[in-house]
Amino acid sequence: MNIVILSKEKNNFSTKRLVEEAEKRGHNVRIIDYVKCFVTLEQNNPVVNYRGEIVRDVDAIIPRIAARLTNYGSAIVRQFEMQNVFTTTSSISIVRSRDKLRSLQLLAKSGVGIPKTVFVRETADYEGVLEQVGGAPVIIKIARGTHGTGVVLGETRKAALAVMQAFNVENVNFLVQEYIAESKGSDIRAFVVNGKVIASMIRRSADDDFRSNLHQGGRGELVKLSDIERKTAQKAAKAMGLSVAGVDMLRSDRGPLVLEVNSSPGFGIEKITNRNVAASILEYTEHSARTGRRKDKVGA
Secondary structure, X not given: OEEEEEEOOOOOHHHHHHHHHHHHOOOEEEEEOHHHEEEEOOOOOOEEEEOOEEOOOOOEEEEEOOHHHHHHHHHHHHHHHHOOOEEOOXXXXXXXXXXXXXXXXXXXXXXXXXXXXXXXXXXXXXXXXXXXXXXXXXXXEEOXXXXXXXXXXXXXXXXXXXXXXXXXXXXXXXXXXXXXXXXXXXXXXXXXXXXXXXXXXXXXXXXXOOOOOHHHOOEEEEOOOOHHHHHHHHHHHHHHOOOEEEEEEEEEOOEEEEEEEEOOOOOHHHHHHOOOHHHHXXXXXXXXXXXXXXXOOOOO
């Protein structure tokens, strides 16, 4: 097969692992920096241009789209979709996953457990917002963000009100979310491919940071999921229309609560679990490219 990996960083660990596995399985693989692509639009002739040439004869693409480049990257993915090229992650599911509010709305609608959340932009009733999520401490998040950026812990009522008022001044859409004390600065990352959890780890925060993201200095450890945690991860990925996903969950007294579903999860989990994530994605790509694209059934 002729496989294109859409990645801005050719030396990124995840990108390199995909190339290694693709070549090992006998595929022709090419890394294309999607930011340097441009598309030509005309009737019945969707074209992707890269480095002065038209990208042709592609059987499948594997998008690795950075959060800050969601709109442009998803547009390039969409152009390949218009050519009926198989993609492991659809353009609409990328856009969907990067919008925290939209994601939580879809998860809640699908019956997936999530922390109680209030969506806010401008209101005079910040006290009422705090009351809705059980009072301080609370987590306050910018509606779009990744790797733990744009996330603040309002430890006291006074601190939480100050953060919300500051976000209001900056005209920022934000989420106020209940604080799950029993998770103790840890969360679970479940890596889902084609509806199955193929690897899972627990991430613990560095020092006293409430964020457990590896990008924020957290550390990961192998973890065995319970049946309900495994089913929750699978259900969350399905709710988002993602065949390749990193599902982040908290362990709470009322069961697993999903924080977010990542459409371009990193492969650092391979080092911690010794699971070959890249091979699983290539296996899914091989099978699906032959059988055709799946219709997105999420509807939002």
